[in-house]
Amino acid sequence: MDIEKSTLIMNWVNFGIIILIMKYFFWDKLKGIIAERQNYVDAKLSKADEDSEKARMYLLKNESILQSAKEEGKKITERQKQKGDKVYEEIIDDAKNEAISLKERAKLEIEREKEKAEYEIKKQAVYLAVELSIKALEQKIDEDTHRKLIGDFIAKVGM
Template identity: 55%
Template sequence: MEINPSTLIATIINFVILFAVLKYFFFAKVEAIINERENLINEKLDFADEEAEKARMIAIENERMLKNAREEGKLITERHKQKAEKVYEEIVNDANQEAKTIIERAKVEINREKEKVEDQLKREAIDLAIELSKKVIEKNIDEEKNREIIGEFITKVGNS
């Protein structure tokens, strides 16, 4: 294959002319478009970085707010727990006081009943003594026999 010098020179001259025309008319426009695209991409990257930073700050703020909410929730729970314990203690104290009052009333009532029973026994003893005296008088028993009967009666009443 043989290279023709005139064709080679013509091709180089055509290439240089084509390059000069393209450079003069198109390279500036293409370079401007490329620069414009590069600037747009850089702006979008900067905006994305700013948005990522904002998102990170929002996430940090949300985490702080969540932590505060948890702490506040714990405090509220603790306050309610303390109130519940206080109410529980009041209820227990009231119940104990009520139980003491009921016990005291029962003791008073028992003492009253005991006194009633003692009074009734005394009346019965008196009635029996009167009845015994009537029998002693009616039977006209001697004095020693009377003492014996009264002694037995007192022993019986004393044991009851």
């Protein structure tokens, strides 16, 4: 391979001229395109950083809202539990009061029945006393015997 020096030098000179022509006509455009691309990449990176920061802020805000909602839920649950306990206590108190009331009414009913029974017994005692008196008058007994019969009758009846 014989390469002539003159051809080699001419190739280098032509290459240098092409580079100078390219630099003169296209270098600024190429630098502009590279700068534009660099600005585009920087803008995208900046936007990505901003979006990342916004996402982080939204995440923190959402976590705060979620925590607040959980706390509010706990408060609501506690209030409802307290209301339930209060209703439970009211029901228990009402049941106790109703039981006391029923007991009192039962006592009154028993007392009335007792008085009614005593009245009936007294009524029967009077009736029997009258019957005894009628029998005593029919037999023509003396006053001492009559008193003795009534006293015995009253002792038996328990008046």
